[in-house]
Amino acid sequence: MSNLMSGAKMLLECLAKEGVDCFFGYPGGVTLPLYDAIYDHPIRHILVRHEENACFAAEGYARATGKVGVCCATSGPGATNLVTGLVDAMMDSIPIVAITGQVPTKLIGSDAFQEADTFGITRSCTKHNFMVQKLDELQQIVHEAFYIASSGRPGPVLVDIPKDVFLAQGHYAPVNTIHLPGYKVFTEGHAGQIRRAAQMIWDAERPWVYAGGGIIAAGASEELRQLVEIVDMPAVCTLMGLGALSSDHPNFVSMPGMHGSYAANMGMSNCDVMIALGVRFDDRVTGRIAAFAPNAKVIHVDIDPAEIGKNRAPDLPIVGDVKRVLQKMLRNVEELKPANVEKNAASRRAWWKQVRGWKEEHPLARPTSDTEIKPQHLMAEIDRLSGGQAIVTSDVGQHQMWGAQLIRFNEPRLWINSGGLGAMGFGLPSAIGAQFARPDKLVFTIVGDGGFQMSIPELATVASYGLPIKIIVMNNGYLGMIRQWQELFYNNRLCSAQLDCFPDAEKLAGAYGFKGRTIDKPHELASALEEAVREPGPYLLNVRVSPNENVYPMIPAGCAVNEMVLGPPEPVGAA
């Protein structure tokens, strides 16, 4: 049987075996042999306009599906451009495999044209990385890369492949096993600990579920729903976990943290048992850690042992895949129900009353105005059109926080944003990846006028593939979050916060061959968004919103829940 093929072709065969249907990239000198092999291979290569966006698009694909996203870049500048996306995937635990070209093995270390130490540069921003030294290793390494990226706590893996390895000829024989003796994946969770957790949950008078991105990574939404329903507990989802429990679920409170709701943060602070599922007690959630949830006993379930006790020492740690742990925990909770359900019923009813009271006392603000479009109004309208069903990607900043507060997500994998790293320019390219992954879905990307201008090159990708993405620019003429912090913490000395130039959206979109429009009147908002959604192709809607609106509530960095600022300061004296 003749199965002699080039390393480039072999790589594509490995990708096919891993179930890859498309990947995102940008060609260059040393990856030309790969692109020559792609020419007549069924795997689809999506040409983006910047390597960083290839990485973000692969993340969008992965975040929308749970499958491994793949991106590809050439050596040197191509590889270095991937770095931001790799760190982003690392911070948010997103499974991606990045393929980079490298100069031929004989030239490595000679400062060859477009040479960079990709293996060294990406060591600390990947879950693991590889450099393929010879063709014999290629297949094994590629399959190991996919396995590492997608198992355990997911993350980015990079495979650096020199040009001569792409060109070398060898025999393709499928690799069927992976052996990584040092790679420890903890899945099952300690049965005794899980049983103790179930008892602790029933013993609680003020139980509280704090669910994060781990629920989404593990596909444990159904188990989460059952848990909160059996015990009837309030639950919050973090920025990374929105959609893990449907936003329309009666037990869903909202998002906690720096810009979380009053009720979510008060609940976090006042509960007596906190069930932390697939979360990492991020500083943006906890505020000052010493003052966080002072009276709570914490049950912490995470697949990564290094997360246990990293920021908050749990009273009951469980290391395991949150889906499997919850499956077992559900059985224990059911078994214990008859003996325990009445015990704290009265205090739980009082707790719910308190939580509902907090929600009513300080709901998330949705102000509207007759003269200007309030950013919250924009989010509320997008929410109306989405009905909790659309994929919404965002950039980073004020629009991201308002989106997270006010748009409902009734399934996991709908809300896609750069949570841990907070990378501007993420929204549009991740929407591209998400739309390729879910062609059936309505995809909005909500971006600020700052982040949008970091990703403008990708308008060409959107246009050339005819992706029906609805690009909504929340344009306040500022780097809004920078302005908000300069106002609040730097004596209103606004420095480099104003963006006084923004292109004409109609002309800009028109230049790429699709529709665009700018609006600034509240009465235009609903119809303009509806028009964008009706449009079969891409649409760029530039929404000029009130320039000085700030995101509230806000727990300033390093502060505690009781230092929460609920709204803008009252004007001091009229004189």
Added chain:
Amino acid sequence: MLQVISLLLENKPGALLRVTGLLSARGYNIESLTVARTLDPELSRMTIVVDVDPALRSQVIKQMNKLINVLQAVDLTETPSVCRDMVLVRVRTVQESRTAVLKEAEIFGARVISSAVDGFVLEASGAPEKLEEFIQVMRSYGESDVTRAGTVAMSLETKKLRLQPPVPTRADAKLEQTNGVLNA
């Protein structure tokens, strides 16, 4: 207090850098590091002595254990273990002190590696604190150059090595994807 970490890791390019990178990324300075092949040539044993805030020690060990190339990382600071260091000392000494130097060397169990008219090269091994004394004594006899090998440590307890068994690649995995992560 210094933390002593013993690691068993794959003998592969870049593995050392992954371990030390965890420390340098957190601003920790390595006091000593030794690494060499084990009986199994595919594995290396590494001993690191590093100044880590006590509250963060277990986090550092956990992060090391997460590295794909690391089979096991163990904190030996507060477990029964032995630590040894080796030192080469070149001491320049005058004719009259030669006998005294040799006598001192004997007390510390040091051996003469090289002898010349202007002095000796001595080799000593032992507990790191003992070698510190040895070096001080030798310096009192004259100008000395010192090369230390770094601490090597061994646990007195056998800690079970937990290794990941081989797994099938994706197309051969008939069941739900590994760990429920790929729940497309």
